[in-house]
Amino acid sequence: MRTVLVVLFDAVQSLDVTGPVEVFAGAENYRDGSYRIRTASPDGTPVRTSSGLALVPDHSFADAPAPHTLLVPGGAGTRRPDPRVTDWLREHGPRAERLVSVCTGALLLAGAGLLDGRRATTHWAYCDKLARDHPAIQVDPDPIYVRDGQVFTSAGVTSGIDLALALVEEDLGRDAALAIARHLVVFLRRPGNQAQFSAQLAAQTAQREPLREVQQWITEHPDDDLSVESLSARARLSPRHFARAFRTETGMTPGRYVERVRLEHARRLLEDTADGIEEISRAAGYGTPEAMRRAFVKTLGSAPAEYRRRFRPAPTH
Structure with missing residues (x-):
């Protein structure tokens, strides 16, 4: 079983969290024992998303389980990040077997030094900022997601669903990913190198x-x-x-x-x-x-x- 740990913080983008979570949850329905999904905030207290939705985490950072896949969502909270988040990511991010960001979650990974020397992407509106603030990162503004080793970064919001489907396909095969995509009524068709927008x-x-x-x-x-x-x-x-x-x-x-x-x-x-x-x-x-x-x-x-x-x-x- 692969533990997927989702990092929560105030002003997180709700769809960055729930989109990938629904994909991994769908994989669990497809094949029991595939993923264990957990969420964690700095102190274990609820966070409020940028849309006002309250999310209750399973853990604090201190008692969060060791993840196979560490998923870092984006949102307004990444613009002025909580230093507890970046400090924790700096220490624990390299320990994950797979490090994933959605949208401006890449800004948090960059702030923790986890993207230096790597190719990465983020929401098209923040690619210039990512490149300007972190010149050691090779920022590619075009793809909807980018893989560099075991580090995955994705573009804006719904691209987190595309990336999660790609990860499920890598773990469980195309049939599983296709079944989940059909259930969610989304396309299992957007390759990572597809442009972020039409x-x-x-x-x-x-x-x-x-x-x-x-x-x-x-x-x-x-x-x-x-x-x-x-x-x-x-x-x-x-x-x-x-x-x-x-x-x-x-x-x-x-x-x-x-x-x-x-x-x-x-x-x-x-x-x-x-x-x-x-x-x-x-x-x-x-x-x-x-x-x-x-x-x-x-x-x-x-x-x-x-x-x-x-x-x-x-x-x-």
Whole structure:
């Protein structure tokens, strides 16, 4: 049995705690004796989450059991951390067989010196802070989770569920993780190197209606002519004015936005359909399998066929 110990503190993000806990609890339902889930706060008294929910820990730090997996959630409480938390992590973190952070929990691990010399991620809004405050950490702002040895860091909030599912898959196999994902009605499909947010979330929504309509058109027609000339005509602007306005209002160039939309569309087709690579490359607007392959390797580090083999759920019978 693997003991999963979750660190609690005031102003913790509740979903950072409950999301992974539900995954590990689901594994216990799938196979008895898989995990023992425990929580601990500095003095063993209840903590209040950032949303106002009260959580009652099982232990104080002093009497907490030795964990197999030590899970450190994030939340507002990581911005001005309780020194009792970072001091305890500094001493006990290296003893865990597996050290895991969710969201800005990485800030606590960094403050305890446990990420120095490692690659790590956190919520996209705090990656710059993590890199600035801790230059010894190789901060990667793109993935939803990162593994460096036995240290795992994840991005914002719900990515803790993705990481917990990946850990269950490592411990108990894909069938267990898939059964839990189905029970929780979430996808067992998000690889760690998937971007933290979709093209639509990565870009700001344009203020002007013609530009918003162009954003929506790109999303719905990735296989169309999405050149600046074509898109600017749709927005009834000159190409130069359109390109400048689009970047100003969305935070990225039209070309970059199109790249993200096409990659996301192709990824979903690889995950959700049995369509061939050539067919998908046309549907996503790449034109040729080679063009799609280059985009996948550049952004995701794997070719489309490899991506499909690794991340498409196996058929069930």
